[in-house]
Amino acid sequence: MPELPEVETVRRGLLKIAKGRKILSIDVHYEKTITNDVNWFKEQLVGQTITDVNRRGKYLLFRFSNKMTMVSHLRMEGKYYNLPEDGEIHKHTHVVFHLNDDTKLCYSDTRKFGRMTLTETGKELQVAGLKTIGPEPTEENLKTDYLKDIMSKSKREIKPFLLDQSNVAGLGNIYVDEVLWMTKIHPKEHVNLVPAEKIEDLRNNIINELAVATQHHGTTVHSYTNAFGNAGEFQNHLHAYGNVDKPCERCGTTMKKIKVAQRGTTFCPHCQVLTNESD
DNA sequence: CGTTTTTCCTGGCAGC
């Protein structure tokens, strides 16, 4: 499930194989992937050149020469891959962009959750999701005071709070479990009860963890072939996610898996304790 | 308005 480090890895791959290429035609095999009218989508993009690919949170932003932007979200299993023009597309390929260098850029998505939305460049922040997106998890954009402020105003459990992209952009199930383990916060802790010094710690851990995971090209959970974002090996550096029944790397206590807000959640029951249990 | 629940999907796997 691609989170910020994986999406950033995909973006860098796309720059190499798509930037500067012109779209000759587009095949759409599953119309719901495109949230616009499909014919309008094709009319706008055929003949245009991909000038750049940017990212905001987990959203990819394809820039085109006609001042249009395609917002692409991979959700659970969306992936881009490229083939020679005469190559056979894989199962679950929903959109194919035929490019002017005798290749095609393919989008496949087993669970069909991913979406593409075309909009005028400059108006992409009006697209659902981007309209309410929170700050990027970087030194410059994610300030401790901001986190302290929004956390003081909410009584939600911290796991769904951090998964909510309107609070902080880019975190998903894997990295939320990681940063909560690092910061020693129980995933069900209510955010208004987290002490100030832990909020600063949490903020630093979020920024650092996502940056380091990006350096490792992200985490590969399932192995895919011919898809970007599958080169990552950060799964070898995870401390919580996927470590159920293993000893905590800090204290040796057996890691537990529970459900928090409908999400599978792995944590250390010794290091990560609820406030009302410890006092 | 803030928060929780439901919905969208398919492959994989447990259980019979």
Next chain:
DNA sequence: TGCTGCCAGGAAAAAC
């Protein structure tokens, strides 16, 4: 073997 049922999960939409 083949069937049923359940699970995984990001975020929009609906419900509360």
